Amino acid sequence: MSEYRIDYAALDVDDVMEQVRDHAGGRAGADPSLPAVDRADVVLRLRDHLDLDDARPYQLQRELRLDTGWNVAPEDIYTSHPGFAGTLISAVRRLLRPLVKLFVNTDLPLHKQFKVNIGVAAALHDVMQENATLRADVEALRERLDTPDASR
Amino acid sequence: MQLAVVVQRYGPEITGGAELHARLIAERLAARHEVTVITTCARDYVTWRNEYPRGLSVVGGLPVFRFPVRRRRNPVRFGRLQQRVFHRQHSDREARAWMDAQGPYTPRMRSWIGHHRDDFDYFLCFSYRYWTTYHALRQARKKGLLVPTAEPDPAVEMPMFRDNFRSVRAIMYNSHEERAMIEAQADNRDVANVVVGVGIVDPPPVRAERFRTERSIDGPFLLYVGRIDANKGCEQLFDYYQRTHAAMTAAGEPPPRLVLAGSAILEIPEHPGITYLGRVSDQEKYDALSACTALVMPSFYESLSMVLLEAWALSRPVLVNAHCDVLKGQARRADGGLWYGDSAEFMESCRLLASDMALGSALGAAGKRYYDANYTWPVIEGKYEQMLERLQSEDRR
Numbered sequence: 259m260s261e262y263r264i265d266y267a268a269l270d271v272d273d274v275m276e277q278v279r280d281h282a283g284g285r286a287g288a289d290p291s292l293p294a295v296d297r298a299d300v301v302l303r304l305r306d307h308l309d310l311d312d313a314r315p316y317q318l319q320r321e322l323r324l325d326t327g328w329n330v331a332p333e334d335i336y337t338s339h340p341g342f343a344g345t346l347i348s349a350v351r352r353l354l355r356p357l358v359k360l361f362v363n364t365d366l367p368l369h370k371q372f373k374v375n376i377g378v379a380a381a382l383h384d385v386m387q388e389n390a391t392l393r394a395d396v397e398a399l400r401e402r403l404d405t406p407d408a409s410r
Numbered sequence: 411m412q413l414a415v416v417v418q419r420y421g422p423e424i425t426g427g428a429e430l431h432a433r434l435i436a437e438r439l440a441a442r443h444e445v446t447v448i449t450t451c452a453r454d455y456v457t458w459r460n461e462y463p464r465g466l467s468v469v470g471g472l473p474v475f476r477f478p479v480r481r482r483r484n485p486v487r488f489g490r491l492q493q494r495v496f497h498r499q500h501s502d503r504e505a506r507a508w509m510d511a512q513g514p515y516t517p518r519m520r521s522w523i524g525h526h527r528d529d530f531d532y533f534l535c536f537s538y539r540y541w542t543t544y545h546a547l548r549q550a551r552k553k554g555l556l557v558p559t560a561e562p563d564p565a566v567e568m569p570m571f572r573d574n575f576r577s578v579r580a581i582m583y584n585s586h587e588e589r590a591m592i593e594a595q596a597d598n599r600d601v602a603n604v605v606v607g608v609g610i611v612d613p614p615p616v617r618a619e620r621f622r623t624e625r626s627i628d629g630p631f632l633l634y635v636g637r638i639d640a641n642k643g644c645e646q647l648f649d650y651y652q653r654t655h656a657a658m659t660a661a662g663e664p665p666p667r668l669v670l671a672g673s674a675i676l677e678i679p680e681h682p683g684i685t686y687l688g689r690v691s692d693q694e695k696y697d698a699l700s701a702c703t704a705l706v707m708p709s710f711y712e713s714l715s716m717v718l719l720e721a722w723a724l725s726r727p728v729l730v731n732a733h734c735d736v737l738k739g740q741a742r743r744a745d746g747g748l749w750y751g752d753s754a755e756f757m758e759s760c761r762l763l764a765s766d767m768a769l770g771s772a773l774g775a776a777g778k779r780y781y782d783a784n785y786t787w788p789v790i791e792g793k794y795e796q797m798l799e800r801l802q803s804e805d806r807r
Contacts, residue, residue, distance in 0.1 A: 262762065266772040271745045278762060282754035
């Protein structure tokens with residue numbers, strides 16, 4: 259392809275791939291089977307879903323009617339270690355928690371993951387809804403094409 | 411040396427994956443050492459049903475000890491446990507239950523290895539995740555060598571495997587990416603190791619024209635060889651290919667054909683650009699490889715792709731899934747192929763490979779040099795011998 263600059267004698271695939279990516283980016287939207295995508299809008303919507311600073315994930319979990327068992331939670335580590343030892347460790351840790359919390363919140367990473375998971379589930383929920391709407395639109399358009407007389 | 415090769419299945423009918431890898435290595439090592447294969451009576455990796463007779467038999471000139479699998483795999487129980495141990499916090503007890511459910515559950519093999527540990531210098535165990543390897547390594551203690559054949563799936567992150575990765579005597583990795591992944595998980599950099607991989611069966615003399623004539627295929631084509639399965643990334647391949655075909659046709663460019671060879675588990679789309687050959691003979695596979703514009707490998711998870719090596723042995727370029735670190739790393743190190751991370755990159759790579767024959771030749775030639783330097787049998791055998799000699803000299807001290 260004339261628009262590529264390739265040194266065949268000293269081939270460097272990283273360089274070739276860089277050019278491939280440039281061309282692929284340049285041709286974005288050339289694929290007739292795909293609609294143009296507003297990337298900035300997608301990023302904004304995803305960030306909205308993954309907002310970790312408020313209580314919205316819990317609200318989303320209720321709205322989506324998600325069973326709480328599906329997600330990771332700070333309690334998981336104890337429920338998976340049943341028996342006397344597990345119960346004892348759990349009780350000791352619960353007793354010590356107020357003291358530990360003065361220095362570090364050990365539950366924070368799991369809470370963050372908990373929220374991220376709900377955010378992802380919500381984003382998937384949106385995608386599926388969007389997909390269902392698009393499918394209905396396509397069906398309606400196909401029906402109009404199949405019965406041209408009816409649309410006149 | 412007296413070497414034991416431990417693998418979950420073994421036989422000439424098993425033509426893929428770690429089992430073929432184990433057989434090729436065992437047969438090569440047998441030229442210099444006394445090799446005994448320790449395996450199960452199972453042939454089917456889904457059920458582990460006992461199909462081969464138990465006891466001693468001879469396969470390819472090597473003695474093979476087969477032990478019966480005591481429990482068939484219960485897919486429902488296994489699936490439930492796998493969900494738990496892969497995606498949730500879990501106890502050691504749950505991890506062990508998952509391992510037993512995965513199988514092949516062969517307690518007689520475990521005790522046999524324990525009793526006969528002193529009869530062998532080293533135990534070469536294939537595929538870290540199976541019951542047979544997990545327990546064989548524990549029984550073999552400091553005589554255990556591991557060929558992990560690990561893929562970047564959640565199993566490798568399970569804490570239960572860390573001990574084995576740390577306590578084995580040596581690890582023979584398939585790729586640099588596999589080593590980096592396991593070292594990151596197990597922090598086992600001090601364990602003796604080498605990146606080896608496996609060689610391939612020497613390709614017979616090939617005739618590209620014979621394939622094109624017999625199959626009536628003209629013009630450029632991408633070739634996929636292997637199981638046609640969603641797990642191998644074929645669903646995405648079909649999607650990307652159909653988009654590429656539509657876009658190139660709309661732009662007035664002749665699209666390359668997609669030719670598939672292998673058993674189909676996934677439904678293959680009815681499409682004018684897709685040709686399905688079914689299962690082909692080795693001769694036809696090599697003819698097709700020598701005739702193709704590029705070999706396409708869409709898999710997300712590979713520890714080493716033997717068909718990639720076969721393409722390079724025949725000086726053909728490859729097009730691989732960039733989301734598989736191993737495939738991308740190999741293509742990059744070899745300068746032997748391109749990779750795609752999305753449909754636009756797939757489309758552009760197809761366009762480039764189909765139109766620039768000089769690039770295909772240059773990539774193929776670079777791939778061949780890489781294959782010759784790293785994956786011919788003398789190189790592979792040399793790496794195994796060096797490791798065995800190193801361990802033996804350490805043992806003598």
